[in-house]
Amino acid sequence: AYSQQPTDSRPCMSSPLCSVALKVHGLQGAQNIVALLQSRGARLAFVLDEGMAVLDGVIGGLQGPAAIIAISEKGHASVKLSVTTAPGHSSMPLGQSSIGILSAAVTRLEQNLMPRMLGLGPERGTFEHLAHKFVFPLKFIMSNLWLFSPLLARVMELKPDGNAFVRTTTAVTMFHSGVKLNIIPPYAEAFVNLRIHSAHSLQGVRAL
Numbered sequence: 001a002y003s004q005q006p007t008d009s010r011p012c013m014s015s016p017l018c019s020v021a022l023k024v025h026g027l028q029g030a031q032n033i034v035a036l037l038q039s040r041g042a043r044l045a046f047v048l049d050e051g052m053a054v055l056d057g058v059i060g061g062l063q064g065p066a067a068i069i070a071i072s073e074k075g076h077a078s079v080k081l082s083v084t085t086a087p088g089h090s091s092m093p094l095g096q097s098s099i100g101i102l103s104a105a106v107t108r109l110e111q112n113l114m115p116r117m118l119g120l121g122p123e124r125g126t127f128e129h130l131a132h133k134f135v136f137p138l139k140f141i142m143s144n145l146w147l148f149s150p151l152l153a154r155v156m157e158l159k160p161d162g163n164a165f166v167r168t169t170t171a172v173t174m175f176h177s178g179v180k181l182n183i184i185p186p187y188a189e190a191f192v193n194l195r196i197h198s199a200h201s202l203q204g205v206r207a208l
Helices: 030-039 098-111 123-129 138-142 145-156 160-166 202-207
Strands: 075-084 169-177 187-196
Touching (some): 187 202
Antiparallel strands (some): 075 187
16 A cells, blocks of 8 residues: 655645636736736746647548647737828729729738748648558658658648648738728728748748
């Protein structure tokens, strides 16, 4: 039998548990948790974020469920696009309106995707580790991403969830302009949400 005598010792370190509804922004977001810990002089050894899902039937050709351990996360950035032109009346339309100019820019943004970067980030290790669970010929492809990643990227980008693995994604999430039906607005703005691939950088995205 095993028995342990009670002691008065305390753990050598604390393990704070934090749970919020808004982890990025807002009064209860992660920013406020960081500020509170800093004010108390806390020094964290590491941070464990939320986990990933158990994939079962999500990735074509993968036999059986696979529990994914998250070791990285895509970067996040928001970009504001705006256009200012002369105002006008709908009875005498201008050659180009602020809405038309900005809409054309947004369309070009959606049609010109960021470069493929599959195999340059941590997703390569994930697929190579799961290679033995794929059916042939995917098993051979996943085991040799150094050669087949361009081919695999072209297939994965055909679906939104697969495209997220392949590149930095851009999504236009907000578009504002105009206040009346008969007035040509002088101002239009749109917001683009970027999810930056692990092998990409904000500086690289801005350069494109």
